[in-house]
Amino acid sequence: MDEGLILLLVGAVLAASIVVALGAARTGLPVLVAFLGLGMLLGSEGPGGIEFDDAELAREVGIVGLALILYEGGLQTSWRRLRQVAAPAALLSTVGVVVSALLTGAAARVLFDLTWLEAVLLGAVVASTDAAAVFATLRATHIRRRLARTLEAESGGNDPMAIALTLGLIAWIERPDEYGIADLSLLVVQQLGLGLVVGAVLGVAASWVFARVPASIGAFAPVASVAAAALSFGAADVLGGSGFLAVYLVGLAVGSTPSRYRRQLVAFHEGLAFLAQVALFIVLGLLVFPSELTEVAVPGLALALLLVFLVRPLAVWASTVFFDFSQRERLLLGWAGLRGAVPIVLATFALSSDVLHANTVFNAVFFVVVISTILQGSTLEWLAGRLGLLSPAPAGHEAPLEVGPETKLDLVDFVVAPDHAIAGAAVRETGLPRTAIIAVVRRGEDAIPPRGSTIIEPGDRLYVLAPHSIRKDVEDVFSRWRRRV
Numbered sequence: 001m002d003e004g005l006i007l008l009l010v011g012a013v014l015a016a017s018i019v020v021a022l023g024a025a026r027t028g029l030p031v032l033v034a035f036l037g038l039g040m041l042l043g044s045e046g047p048g049g050i051e052f053d054d055a056e057l058a059r060e061v062g063i064v065g066l067a068l069i070l071y072e073g074g075l076q077t078s079w080r081r082l083r084q085v086a087a088p089a090a091l092l093s094t095v096g097v098v099v100s101a102l103l104t105g106a107a108a109r110v111l112f113d114l115t116w117l118e119a120v121l122l123g124a125v126v127a128s129t130d131a132a133a134v135f136a137t138l139r140a141t142h143i144r145r146r147l148a149r150t151l152e153a154e155s156g157g158n159d160p161m162a163i164a165l166t167l168g169l170i171a172w173i174e175r176p177d178e179y180g181i182a183d184l185s186l187l188v189v190q191q192l193g194l195g196l197v198v199g200a201v202l203g204v205a206a207s208w209v210f211a212r213v214p215a216s217i218g219a220f221a222p223v224a225s226v227a228a229a230a231l232s233f234g235a236a237d238v239l240g241g242s243g244f245l246a247v248y249l250v251g252l253a254v255g256s257t258p259s260r261y262r263r264q265l266v267a268f269h270e271g272l273a274f275l276a277q278v279a280l281f282i283v284l285g286l287l288v289f290p291s292e293l294t295e296v297a298v299p300g301l302a303l304a305l306l307l308v309f310l311v312r313p314l315a316v317w318a319s320t321v322f323f324d325f326s327q328r329e330r331l332l333l334g335w336a337g338l339r340g341a342v343p344i345v346l347a348t349f350a351l352s353s354d355v356l357h358a359n360t361v362f363n364a365v366f367f368v369v370v371i372s373t374i375l376q377g378s379t380l381e382w383l384a385g386r387l388g389l390l391s392p393a394p395a396g397h398e399a400p401l402e403v404g405p406e407t408k409l410d411l412v413d414f415v416v417a418p419d420h421a422i423a424g425a426a427v428r429e430t431g432l433p434r435t436a437i438i439a440v441v442r443r444g445e446d447a448i449p450p451r452g453s454t455i456i457e458p459g460d461r462l463y464v465l466a467p468h469s470i471r472k473d474v475e476d477v478f479s480r481w482r483r484r485v
Helices: 003-027 031-042 055-075 079-111 116-125 131-138 145-174 181-210 215-238 243-255 262-287 290-320 327-335 341-351 358-376 380-386 468-481
Strands: 398-402 408-415 437-443 446-448 461-467
Touching (some): 003 031, 055 145, 055 215, 055 243, 055 262, 079 116, 079 145, 079 243, 079 290, 116 145, 116 341, 116 358, 131 145, 145 181, 145 243, 145 327, 145 341, 181 243, 215 243, 243 262, 262 341, 290 327, 290 358, 327 380, 341 358, 408 468, 461 468
Antiparallel strands (some): 398 408, 408 461, 437 446, 437 461
């Protein structure tokens, strides 16, 4: 195909994705479902007529896309903010995934014409929550900080567990005489253990590097960040560990590192993650053939509803029974088990293997993802409000300050709520434009002159001094401060 035609098609698809994203935002349709629908429209059975059935290529695109999404999720977070939820998130990412896989497998055995191993494989494929869906949903909601951080940490950590189970079950199905439960258990331990070690080691190295990148090569900071993501995933994968766990941990380490480039990196990787979502869901949409969905529609819908209303809540209860979550909080955690890109990508693992009923697995996963994204994603904040688990953001006020006859400065205040992302961060980590400063921090009756190491606490009122010309940039930063992560 001519290079110009390829670029034309790529540009047209990206332009269409922006239009679709805008339409989804205005109608309330989850953007991930909109991208998936766009891929189906472009496919061989849609108006686009693009012939695509390469499960191996879809798998590779999915792996790269998920790695970029997980890295961006880690980058947007801080270890300081996740420490308090590390234990329950770890259990949700491991015990919760195993419970979900087994219970969903039992339901799939009844609903579909699958062997026990194939049914549990389907359970493993849909067992993890999706990082892209969870990150996107949480950034648009006002769920209490502890719950939001638990969900975010879980979604970043449960993909490696689900992937290890999927790979092990595929190997077991393909080689039933040579493979067994012991081999599967060893694979899970190896994947998680090596991924954790590689992520921790390279995360420390990346933190050291990004804290010392000189201004003379500051323009290359995004290149160094992409290199860190690629090296962490590749190193863990080559060693037999989980590249997804490693890349999330390295992103978390870089995001927790005080650096003059943090704002630049966050903006760059937000765009890159959006591009990854577009590519991932469109390719996966191309792989869906609507004519094949009808025969599994009823059992697929039944499985999706069982996963939402029964399996996920039981998995949450089993994982959090020893922690001080209230019943309302457990109910919300159960409802927030959004499925998205990860199950479909894992289903391509089955499609590119010798699993006999791989098409049934893939098509069933399609219904799980669509139902979960539409039903849970669109009602999560509503349910949190009904359960009394939303934190209203305090309103701030502004006081324009004119300095000199020509130069105008704005003095804008920002009140830090307990659930704001900025709570617990150091002043040097705020990501303000270089020409804006936090002039003073009002804490109770005290006025604190801030230093770079000053920790911002809930209830603080931050007075930001900035030129009027960059007011919009400051407001963009404020919107990131208000995120519940």
